[in-house]
Amino acid sequence: MSGEERETAILATAERLLEERAPQEISVDDLARGAGISRPSFYFYFPSKEAVFLTLIDRLVAQADAGRGDVLERLSEDPAARWREGLQVFYDTFGAHRALALAGAQFRTVNAEARELWANVMESWVNDAATAIEAERVRGAAPAGLPARDLAIALVSMNERVLYATFAGDPPALAEETVMDVLLSVWLRSIYASTEPPRF
Amino acid sequence: MSGEERETAILATAERLLEERAPQEISVDDLARGAGISRPSFYFYFPSKEAVFLTLIDRLVAQADAGRGDVLERLSEDPAARWREGLQVFYDTFGAHRALALAGAQFRTVNAEARELWANVMESWVNDAATAIEAERVRGAAPAGLPARDLAIALVSMNERVLYATFAGDPPALAEETVMDVLLSVWLRSIYASTEPPRF
DNA sequence: GGCATTGTCAACATAGTGTTGAGTAACTGC
DNA sequence: GCAGTTACTCAACACTATGTTGACAATGCC
Secondary structure (H helix, E strand, O other): OOHHHHHHHHHHHHHHHHOOHHHHHOOHHHHHHHHHOOOHHHHHHOOOOHHHHHHHHHHHHHHHHHHOOOHHHHHHHHHHHHHHHHHHHHHHHOOOOOHHHHHHHHHHHOHHHHHHHHHHHHHHHHHHHHHHHHHHHHOOOOOOOOOOOHHHHHHHHHHHHHHHHHHHHOOOOHHHHHHHHHHHHHHHHHHOOOOOOOOO | EEEEEHHHHHHHHHHHHHHOHHHHHHHHHHHHHHOOOOHHHHHHOOOOOOHHHHHHHHHHHHHHHHOOHHHHHHHHOHHHHHHHHHHHHHHHHHOHHHHHHHHHHHHHHHHHHHHHHHHHHHHHHHHHHHHHHHHHOOOOOOOOOOHHHHHHHHHHHHHHHHHHHHHHHHOOOOOOHHHHHHHHHHHHHHHHHOOOOOOO
């Protein structure tokens, strides 16, 4: 087995083990054994187990980022449908690698690099959403309201937290089948609703 | 120093240390030293350092729960103002113990008991909000729409995530001064807005 | 004074991380 | 076909943390 194969084996072992247990319950020894090498050899490939998780998360995040197409630039075709497609990318990418996505969310709370990595994705999403909201206002489809960026931050944050709960299944969570409908509805109302609450 | 004072000293040390560093960077030895006892003596008072953090979080959560008054039952007086008061409790309670709140959010990802504790608070908030939304619909102030509970879950989740980012200061975060305005606006639009997006 | 109860800690056992240094295998240029 | 370099491996070590044991005080109280 070549060096590169060993490295791949370590990453594969990590992803597999993350499906069974949390990152802090996986030891360097587990990863080394899983890849068929000794613990010191592990350190030839990665400086720490954190680095392994970070590599996996980095990949997933890059994938999510690549999935972010240009649907938000074609909102005028059919706003509700396009927004739905936009939100769906998030759901699909992370839903396809749940264990890793959940591990990432957890890892992010204890690791500065992971936190930064995630902050970057969030920032891209927020930017896209804010730009789209502004465009909708310019073309007269959406009324003025909160600063677009502030609104985008709140909505993207909502999606993150709600999807996390749904994937992890920790209550109170929305059901898989309805989660996207609920999120989309809050997005649409927050962006397009022209009414403030009635005073009666 | 009596036994009870020692126990209090351990808790106080934990809360103080949490202001400087993350829970996983605090050792049993740190807590014991801070309380002026040896490490083995620590175990006389608490079975693990997790138990210490759990006790602190439990208290904070109880405090937040107690703060949840009946404002949501008096929405008809002035919906926007009452909802604002309701959301403000969340902000005030956790804002007053930021370090602990952030540690709690982190701890929750690795500890089942903490997770359950938090799930209970979330559930209370969701219930209150859902009940209030239904009442607003019944009295004709809010239009029909998403199941009230689903909407409540999404909104409470949004608040949690957004406030976490604001308190932790990890980007993209909303500013302290505007965060409550932004959240409130999304709540009001999601609950009271009667318009679906225009099709032009 | 006897005797629980409460509290204390030195010493131990165990499990994990990361390092060192000595060794092997394989390819590279001559 | 062999000297030199690079890629890779691992036993043994040093360190840090957790949690346990068992012997030993104090304190109260009957």
